[in-house]
Amino acid sequence: MTDPDDVTALVDLASPTEERNPASAELDALDARGMVDVILSEDATVAAAVQAQAGPLAELIEVCVAAISGGHTVHYVGAGTSGRLAVLDAVELAPTFNADESMVTAHLAGGPGAFLTAVEGAEDDSDAGADLVARSCGSGDVVIGLAASGRTPFVRGALAEARERGLPTALISANPQAQLASAVDIPILLDVGPEVVTGSTRMKAGTAQKLTLNALSTATMVRLGTTFGNLMIDVRPTNAKLVGRTVRMLVQATGQSAERAAEVLEAADGSVRPALVALLAEVDVAAAEAALAEHPRDAQRVGDPAGIRTAVAALREGADGPAEA
Missing domain, CATH: 1.10.8.1080 (Helicase, Ruva Protein; domain 3)
Incomplete structure (x- = not known):
């Protein structure tokens, strides 16, 4: 049974992705062309939100380059859409840059099976996130948490364990007020505003995270001479x-x-x-x-x-x- 206090905290969560978007308030009353225009108009704002975080993103690239050059690993940790985007980015580095899991690897709450089917409660298990880092990360590795809301317990547990072990940490979130921002070395907070469909972070938040990961991994691999x-x-x-x-x-x-x-x-x-x-x-x-x-x-x-x-x-x-x- 879910704790009522936890439910209240989630209702009161300060996150743009949970707010209603006035531009799409009557989305269901539009015809197909009208819906497309609204969705794409909102999507067009995402690149600017990512560009606004170019400074911390470049800082994180330097950290990742140094780690991989030293024989260490960059770990992506996420749940749901964020975690699936992390897996997608990591696996595509192999055919493009001849990279392998010793360089960049991704961890999805609920395990590999959660890529295709949701694993109930996996994202709420902070102990599982901590255990993942304890089992998978070595000295000198980098841990990057991905959480659209900026509060996901699985990611929180992973980042807390990483900090405890003295590992460099970063957060990629679509919430400028992300709770986890203060718990990492480099927060990358993407201000994409409310979603076209309220709370559906597979939309603008997901697009922003994908653009951020594209820039992060591509620039890192280019710096590594690929x-x-x-x-x-x-x-x-x-x-x-x-x-x-x-x-x-x-x-x-x-x-x-x-x-x-x-x-x-x-x-x-x-x-x-x-x-x-x-x-x-x-x-x-x-x-x-x-x-x-x-x-x-x-x-x-x-x-x-x-x-x-x-x-x-x-x-x-x-x-x-x-x-x-």
Whole structure:
């Protein structure tokens, strides 16, 4: 039986997502076009709300880059829509950036099965959140809680345990008055206002969290040297579409023909990095691999975290001889 005091606290919860939105007060009286106009008009405000948090978001990116560079893990912790968005972001890093769970992983209240089916009461179990961190997080890891309301007990328990262990913590919430904001090192509070359907955080709050996670994980992975410019040089070419994309990327980066790019990629056993360096520096794959070994990925190498430009420059200098003083 739910404690009446807990119910009262939830009724009195200060959160924009629980307020009625005057723009959609007569939503059910509109025709389909009218509903679409209202929904999309509200959605159009979300990007600005995320942009307003660019400062703390950039701060969190630096924390995540340092952690992963040091061999530690970034943990997303959430429930319901927030947790599902966290899982989606984490799993999509593998095919895009060749990242794995040792770098970024997501934990959903109720376990993996809760992704498809709601697990009753899972988000209200703060002890489960604390136990998750105790079991899954090591020294140097980062714990990021996602809670649209800013109060979810499962997330609260995880963040409290993380703080107790001295781990860096952050909160991504759609509530500027989030209760958990004071319990983390970096609060990212997205002021998206009331939802089109009151309380339905799968809408603007969910969109804001997805945009925030997109920026967070993408910038973190780029800082870790997984791209050359805006090209995905660590993509896993696991199907015909991705093989074609890889060849096209080499053409875009080097100006070489598709036939030449495919030839060098095959010589590199499908590995984009040595193929890219070989094409740019006009050397064979073995020389490219040796140069990359001398100049590995380094998040602290400003302007070239991937090491591609540095490796190419070294190969060209070696071919031309040292520049005269």
